[in-house]
Amino acid sequence: MITAAEWSIITLSLRVSIAATLFTLPAAYALAWLLARRRFAGRALVDALVHLPLVVPPVVTGWLLLIMLGPAGPLGSMLDRWFGVTFMFHWTGAALAASVMALPLMVRAIRLSIDGVDRRLVAAARTLGASKWHAFRTITLPLTLPGILAAAMLGFARALGEFGATVTFVSNIPGQTRTLPLAIYTGLQMPGGEAAVTRLAIISILLSLGALLASEWLIRRANGGNSHGV
Amino acid sequence: MAAIHMAFKISLRHQIGDCALAVDFSSNAGITAIIGPSGAGKSTLLNCIAGLIAPDQGRIAIADDVLFDSAKGICVPIQHRRAGYVFQDARIFPHLNVAANLAYGEKLSPPAAYKIERKLIIDVLGIAPLMDRWPATLSGGEMRRIAIARALLSAPKFLLLDEPLASLDRARGEEILAMIEHLHRTLAIPMLYVSHQPLEVERLTDSVIALGNQPLMHADPPC
Numbered sequence: 366m367i368t369a370a371e372w373s374i375i376t377l378s379l380r381v382s383i384a385a386t387l388f389t390l391p392a393a394y395a396l397a398w399l400l401a402r403r404r405f406a407g408r409a410l411v412d413a414l415v416h417l418p419l420v421v422p423p424v425v426t427g428w429l430l431l432i433m434l435g436p437a438g439p440l441g442s443m444l445d446r447w448f449g450v451t452f453m454f455h456w457t458g459a460a461l462a463a464s465v466m467a468l469p470l471m472v473r474a475i476r477l478s479i480d481g482v483d484r485r486l487v488a489a490a491r492t493l494g495a496s497k498w499h500a501f502r503t504i505t506l507p508l509t510l511p512g513i514l515a516a517a518m519l520g521f522a523r524a525l526g527e528f529g530a531t532v533t534f535v536s537n538i539p540g541q542t543r544t545l546p547l548a549i550y551t552g553l554q555m556p557g558g559e560a561a562v563t564r565l566a567i568i569s570i571l572l573s574l575g576a577l578l579a580s581e582w583l584i585r586r587a588n589g590g591n592s593h594g595v
Numbered sequence: 596m597a598a599i600h601m602a603f604k605i606s607l608r609h610q611i612g613d614c615a616l617a618v619d620f621s622s623n624a625g626i627t628a629i630i631g632p633s634g635a636g637k638s639t640l641l642n643c644i645a646g647l648i649a650p651d652q653g654r655i656a657i658a659d660d661v662l663f664d665s666a667k668g669i670c671v672p673i674q675h676r677r678a679g680y681v682f683q684d685a686r687i688f689p690h691l692n693v694a695a696n697l698a699y700g701e702k703l704s705p706p707a708a709y710k711i712e713r714k715l716i717i718d719v720l721g722i723a724p725l726m727d728r729w730p731a732t733l734s735g736g737e738m739r740r741i742a743i744a745r746a747l748l749s750a751p752k753f754l755l756l757d758e759p760l761a762s763l764d765r766a767r768g769e770e771i772l773a774m775i776e777h778l779h780r781t782l783a784i785p786m787l788y789v790s791h792q793p794l795e796v797e798r799l800t801d802s803v804i805a806l807g808n809q810p811l812m813h814a815d816p817p818c
Contacts, residue, residue: 489686491673492645493700493749499674503699507690 367568375568378544381456382524385463386517393471393516400472401479418530419469427462427533434461434534458535459542463524470523471516478512479505510587518580522573545569602753602785603627607643607653607663609636616640618653624802625779626786630793631806637789638683640806641755644787645680646673657753658785677708679751679784683758685738687730693741694726700749708750711782719777720744736767743774747782754786760795775799 367375396415400408418426434441434452444450452458482505490500528546535542537551549565552558604621616636629637642648644655646662649670655663662671688696704710717723720740725733733741739759746754759775760768776799779786790796796803 483686485682485684485686486688488647488673489680489682490688490699492647492676492678492680493745494674494677494703495699496672496674499703504688 371564371568373540374543374545374548374565375572377456377540378525378572381459381463381544382521384457384460385467385524386520388460389464389467389471389520390513390517393468393520394475394513396468397472397475397479401476415472416469418466423466423527423529424533426465427530430462430465430530430534434458452535454535454538454541456541459527459531459544460524462530462534463527466527466530467520467523471520474516474519475509475512478509478515481512482508511584514580514584514587518576521576521580525569525573525576545572601656602658603787604656605640605644605654607640607650607655609639609643609648609650609653611639616650618806620804622802622804624800626775626788626800626802628796628800628803629787629789629806630791630796630803633791635807637791637806638757641680641757641787641789644676645678645755646671646676660752674703677704677750677752679746679749679754681739681742681746681754681756681759683761685735685742687733687738687741687745689730691730692726693722693728693730693733696730696741697726697745697748700745704748704750710750711747711784713748715781716744716747719774719781736763736770739763739767739771740774743771743778747778751784754784756786756788758789758791760790760792772799 396411399405400412400415432438434444436442436445436451436453441451441453452461486508487500487504490504491497495503525544526546527544528550531542531544532547532550537543537547543551545565545568549562549569552562552565601621602623602625606619607616608618609616614634614636616639618636618640629640631637639648643650644657644662650663650665652665653663654661654666660671661667661669662676663669687693688699691699701713720743722737722740722744725737725741730738743756743759756775759771763771772795775786775788778784779799788796788799793803
């Protein structure tokens, strides 16, 4: 039913999207917490930088990644020299591009849920003997779980659909960076590729729907577990 | 009998915006009542004692423990003050059921601390049937009783009760008041009872401190 070539595109897309989501989640939470709960110098700048990938064209984001992390870029050459790490033409580069594009959406979702946590509950936990960290772990974190799941869903969907930044940053390499959207685009460029494109498009829709349903189920379960009773 | 120590010895000044709170009192009664109109700084005072607010200057000592002393640079962290703070708005954790709410402070209390027997607290407050319930299903009176039990189970060195009868109907309020009297008779924990109703505290204690217009202690300007 699904050909080997399609299968490899699907697994690559899932690997890139899942890696991007899991990698971004802790960073997004930390940024969301800082923006929601702390007033510090440069807060507006951090806020703007986080949101940049949401407002600039993805191709520009990809180009910025290329000049910073490419072989000639300041960060890229450093990573290569010191750690032998390179993102170029590699699936990790696609994951990084997807991660940067997903970041603003994930930060927004988590920040909303942190804003929704009543700080008076945290104060109550502190008077009951909880350190700051313990209160965070036992009060803030569980109360923001629905926000974390929503962020993971948004980030995953965004990563699965990422095109512009990926193709600009790490090009369109079969087996490494040719994820579903890039494969669909490639199919459209080839004469007689319509059938393959249709199949990939259907797969893509099914994957996204599956992720949506899974996350709805998870969020319902998270809300049910700490059931607000009625 | 051992030397008598002051239960509460508090002297502090704190400014929030235009409101200045200035307090200076000591009391050795089992229950000390703080009364005053809304906005006189009663909750601010309790927050200073619990450590949620650091006063601008002053000294807070409870049963010989210095919790705060601006002159000596002492400010005990909130979690080490061991205040049993019963907030006016109960603040029951919505994602934990009643049993887990009660266990929250209990688990964090030092193993060697003087503990009031769990069963006694649960019996006095009549909350045994509520253990499996979720906060959203509780009435105001039930929430208040659980907040009191949660504070007591954390093995507190002192209790801070912020308008424990607020927003309860007369019968419920009467019940809670009787429980507080019972707790006072049963337990040796100093209590600070905040209320804006002088009549409410009359039956509890003779040690009443008025915030807002008394020479002993005043907020200037009244706010």
